[in-house]
Amino acid sequence: MSGVAITGLGALTGLGDTASALFAGLLAGQSAARCLPALSGTPLDVGPLVAASLPGEDNRDGQALLSDRPRATSFLRHAASEALEQAGLASSRARASLRVGVCVATTLGEKAPWLAALASLHKDPSSEIPPVDFGCALPAQRLATALSASRVRVISTACCSSNSALGLSLQWLRNDLCDVVLCGGVDVLQPFVVSGFRLLRAQSPDICRPFDLRRSGVNLGEAAACVVLESERLARARGQQILARLVGAGLSQDAHHMTAPDPQGRGALLAMQRALSDANVAAEAIDFVSSHGTGTPFNDQMEARAIKLLFGDRSRHVPVNSIKGSVGHTLGAAGVLEAVMATHVLRRQQIPATTGLEQPDPSFELDLVMGAPRAYAVRYVLSTTSGFGGENAAVVLASGDEGGVLSR
Numbered sequence: 579m580s581g582v583a584i585t586g587l588g589a590l591t592g593l594g595d596t597a598s599a600l601f602a603g604l605l606a607g608q609s610a611a612r613c614l615p616a617l618s619g620t621p622l623d624v625g626p627l628v629a630a631s632l633p634g635e636d637n638r639d640g641q642a643l644l645s646d647r648p649r650a651t652s653f654l655r656h657a658a659s660e661a662l663e664q665a666g667l668a669s670s671r672a673r674a675s676l677r678v679g680v681c682v683a684t685t686l687g688e689k690a691p692w693l694a695a696l697a698s699l700h701k702d703p704s705s706e707i708p709p710v711d712f713g714c715a716l717p718a719q720r721l722a723t724a725l726s727a728s729r730v731r732v733i734s735t736a737c738c739s740s741n742s743a744l745g746l747s748l749q750w751l752r753n754d755l756c757d758v759v760l761c762g763g764v765d766v767l768q769p770f771v772v773s774g775f776r777l778l779r780a781q782s783p784d785i786c787r788p789f790d791l792r793r794s795g796v797n798l799g800e801a802a803a804c805v806v807l808e809s810e811r812l813a814r815a816r817g818q819q820i821l822a823r824l825v826g827a828g829l830s831q832d833a834h835h836m837t838a839p840d841p842q843g844r845g846a847l848l849a850m851q852r853a854l855s856d857a858n859v860a861a862e863a864i865d866f867v868s869s870h871g872t873g874t875p876f877n878d879q880m881e882a883r884a885i886k887l888l889f890g891d892r893s894r895h896v897p898v899n900s901i902k903g904s905v906g907h908t909l910g911a912a913g914v915l916e917a918v919m920a921t922h923v924l925r926r927q928q929i930p931a932t933t934g935l936e937q938p939d940p941s942f943e944l945d946l947v948m949g950a951p952r953a954y955a956v957r958y959v960l961s962t963t964s965g966f967g968g969e970n971a972a973v974v975l976a977s978g979d980e981g982g983v984l985s986r
Contacts, residue, residue, distance in 0.1 A: 583810045584821045584822045585665040585807075586667070587664060587806075588805075589801070591803075592611070597660060600905070600915070601918075601919060603905075609903055610906065611903075612626055613625065613626055614643065624772060626797045627643075628797060630653070630801055632652055643768065650684065650687060653766060657764070658721055667806065676757040677758070679750050682730075682732050683764075683911070683914065684714060684764050685765055685909045686771060687732070714734050728756070735969045738963035738964055739910040740910060740914040740916075740963065741971035757808065760805075761807055763801075766800040767798060782795030786902055788869070788873045788878060789900065789946050793878060797873075799906020800911075805824075805921070823977070827852075827972070828856055828971070830971075831970070833968055843883035845970045849962065856974075859974055861888055865897070865955065866896070866897045866920075867961075868962070870964050879941075882942035896944075897929050897952060897954055898946050900932045901932075903934030903935065913961065924975065927953060927954060929952045931952070957977050959975045960974055
């Protein structure tokens with residue numbers, strides 16, 4: 579099976595409102611996590627969070643988290659517009675003869691209006707609540723309508739939703755169900771998810787420290803990210819630059835616990851092995867691992883074990899990073915954000931350091947990128963994600979100049 583071309587990138591994160599701003603912030607070691615003034619003294623004052631702002635707005639105080647405005651749809655549209663513009667597909671005329679697919683990953687979708695309606699009903703049980711538009715599929719549906727998409731799918735497999743969506747998008751193109759797929763991920767901060775992570779004691783009261791000896795949990799964040807995927811043949815026919823390639827994907831299920839991962843990392847390992855097999859790429863060819871790296875005690879330990887099982891003695895020499903110390907844990911957007919970062923790494927040959935990592939847990943025995951970006955020859959990237967319920971999803975990306983080597 580062949581891979582597909584990545585021809586457009588878009589991102590909206592706490593580091594800025596473009597994909598280039600994301601990568602620049604990662605290279606600079608910036609963290610967008612901070613305690614939000616609007617939440618001070620409320621039950622949502624759980625520690626550092628990462629708020630993002632659309633162009634023309636300032637959400638640094640976190641006030642938007644408390645509103646009933648449907649922000650996820652706006653976030654997704656912004657990232658999609660940037661990706662389509664770079665791919666030369668921003669106009670309806672450019673897309674007129676193409677079968678466009680929209681595949682969006684999210685854990686919550688558009689939940690804010692529903693939460694506001696519930697709050698109103700709680701204050702006055704006799705009040706009449708007018709119908710509100712909300713739901714997991716709403717951002718994707720509205721984007722698909724705007725693009726006149728012929729195929730649309732919403733993926734909600736917890737925190738590995740993005741990599742699951744990338745895998746499905748890859749299959750659509752391989753099976754000639756679409757000419758172009760806009761694959762995105764989006765989640766915004768809402769009281770529902772902040773309260774949930776607080777109850778699970780997964781939110782850190784301090785900054786997120788992936789793979790650090792002092793790691794204590796996540797910093798929840800909000801973001802949207804999109805990539806445009808298409809066949810290499812179509813990209814070349816359109817005269818479009820191939821930024822990178824998506825060449826393989828794999829899924830697995832721990833069947834271990836509702837929220838805790840398999841401590842031995844067997845599920846994560848299986849997803850990575852399946853992604854490599856799908857890509858027809860040996861583990862020895864992987865030059866860099868973009869880890870899930872949430873900064874929770876259990877996830878980082880599990881993931882380190884899975885990486886060691888995959889690479890054996892070579893695990894000490896394969897660079898590994900996590901971007902969650904910079905942009906927070908963005909739930910359904912996490913994997914596509916990593917794909918955007920990985921595409922920049924493949925083009926720039928620079929791996930961002932893991933923000934927040936200062937004292938690596940010595941038991942991990944991994945080559946963790948820390949302190950400063952690392953110049954490194956990277957042709958193949960393995961990105962791995964895991965989620966509640968035992969979900970695991972991994973993808974393999976490759977540089978844009980590999981030619982036929984990537985086909986099997």
